Amino acid sequence: MKKPFALKRRITQILGGALITAAVSTMLIVPAASAQERDSFKIAWSIYAGWIPWKYVDESGIMKKWADKYGIEVEIVQINDYIESINQYTAGEFDGVVATSMDALSIPSAGGVDTTALIVGDYSNGNDGLVMKGSSDIKDLKGEQVNLVELSVSHYLLARALDSVGMSERDVTVVNTGDADIVAAFSTDGVKNVVTWNPLLADVLEMPSANGVFDSSQIPGHIKDLTIVNTQTLAENPALGKALVGAWFELMAEMSTDSEAGQEARAFLGEASGTDQAGYEAQLAGMKMFWEPKDAIAFISSDQAIEAMDSVREFSYQKGLLGEGASSADFVGISFPGGKTLGDSANIKLRFDPAYMQMAADDAL
Template identity: 80%
Template sequence: MKKSVPFARRFKQVVSGAMIALAASVAVIPSAQAEEKDSFKLAWSIYAGWIPWKYIDESGLMKKWADKYGISVEIVQINDYIESINQYSAGQFDGVVATSMDALSIPAAGGVDTTALIVGDYSNGNDGMVMKDSASVADLKGQQVNLVELSVSHYLLARALDSVGLSESDVTVVNTSDADMVAAFNTEDVRNVVTWNPLLDEILSQPGANRVFDSSQIPGHIKDLTIVNTETLRDNPALGKALVGAWFELMAEMGTDSEEGQKARAFLGEASATDQAGYEAQLAGMKMFWQPADAIAFIGSDEAYEAMDSVRQFSFEKGLLGEGADSPDFVGIAMPDGKTLGDTANIKLRFDTEYMQMAADGAL
């Protein structure tokens, strides 16, 4: 198996005042997207749960579904994950891929009304904490933990500490680039890290490494989404139909051992600098929603509601909702079935299952 390259999905840098100001400025400018049109742009960055967009693009699936609705959709790879979300927030793209935490803390917190069109998966072991010569999270008290600060790794640390009655004040967080994580763990001074695959598995292969907590213990908390501008979607339902149709047509095959499913996974393995087996190993650490009905059932569950509540609480505590946020309720979040979190007068992140339901009903 060829060695995988680190995926960019988790690389959430410290949110600067300039970034928040940029997003805020976008919110007060009339949206360029908020009009009927026939051409659209979707940005994606490399991660096992998002790289299917590359196959959808290059296989002709996107063109097939776009042609069906008389539109065109350009699918663009952006190597810098956070930059792709910034460009979306600034109106340069109609949609982008993002974790639920980043969808909340960047465009939504900046005032850009955003809809989670596709709930593709959640991390189910692909993110984890590793300790050297210890097998108990409780042993972290008084120790340093290396991770990418303010990323989903930071969130995972918070949940791990909470599971044993500790808090972040009981440890020292050391901000460490994902590019340096494996090398850091191999030094004498670094004894605890939180990271994601394929880095996680590489670190776990080192002598004395113990997986003590991972995302399978907080199912649904680290969600991978395809998000779109809400006003654009309202004015252009064809965009929602085409994106959802293309995505779930591929998922229906990719999750099987059919010839087409094997072909897709082999392509995506090569595209992510590994092979089919390597890509399938990464998929094994995720809960993929191969069928739209499964995605709908999950995002409408109490489990998903509680997970999103936990994510927004963490985002507020870390200052990710912006300087104007005086509580976790600052940004309103619309969940399915009329449930909401936060300020109902300031709904900026919406989990809308309308288009996934159309796919489930065979109505696309």
């Protein structure tokens, strides 16, 4: 099996007042991508196991087939810098982008861009984890350093791990460490505790005295991978939602089987992500994939999903990720199916709207 490379993902940066102002100003000066009915759209994606299927959707012709069905063109664009792709979406340069739920909330939504989670693709179910060297007791972290990518979902997972044993971040010292350096750092005597994601997590766990003590399977639904789109663009161009959802779930139906088509897709995606079919399937094993739209709808309509998002927004507020103007976690409103909301119902900026996935579930696309 070829060595998987570090799949960069989910590195949340604080959008300070200046950056938010610049993004919003850009959207005011230049007509937003969503300002009219159109027939051409751009969607950005970055490499991670749960998002790289967009590459296959594009290159296999599945996207073109669905776009042609609705008389539109959809350009699928790979952006190597994950956060930059979300910043460009926030500034109106793309109609949609892939993002975790935490980053969807803390960047475009907190920046005032009304955003819809069009596709809920999966959640991390073991792909993110806390590893300790020489101990398997989280309580032994008291007074210790923990290396991770600060303000990423690794930081969030650490907070949940500490909370599980009645501790808090005040009990440890977080050391900001780039994802490219995590594995090498853990191999040194000076680093005893790290939080990271696969395939880096698998590399760390193979080292002597490494103990996986907490992972994302213990907080199911908290780290969600989404395809988000501009809400106004979607409202004015329903063909975009139909084409994207139709193309995505056509591929999911193939990828979930051991058919020749399914294996071909997984082999392609393994090669595209720097590993092989087995390596890619190992990463999929650490995720709860929503192969069918009905499963994604059931999850995002559940109390579990709302409780998970409530935890994420509280963390985001505590870390200043909702911007300087946020006086509480309620600053940004979040809506869910069935009229349920979190936060300010007069300022809904993140919407988990299953309408298009329901069309796919009903075979109505």
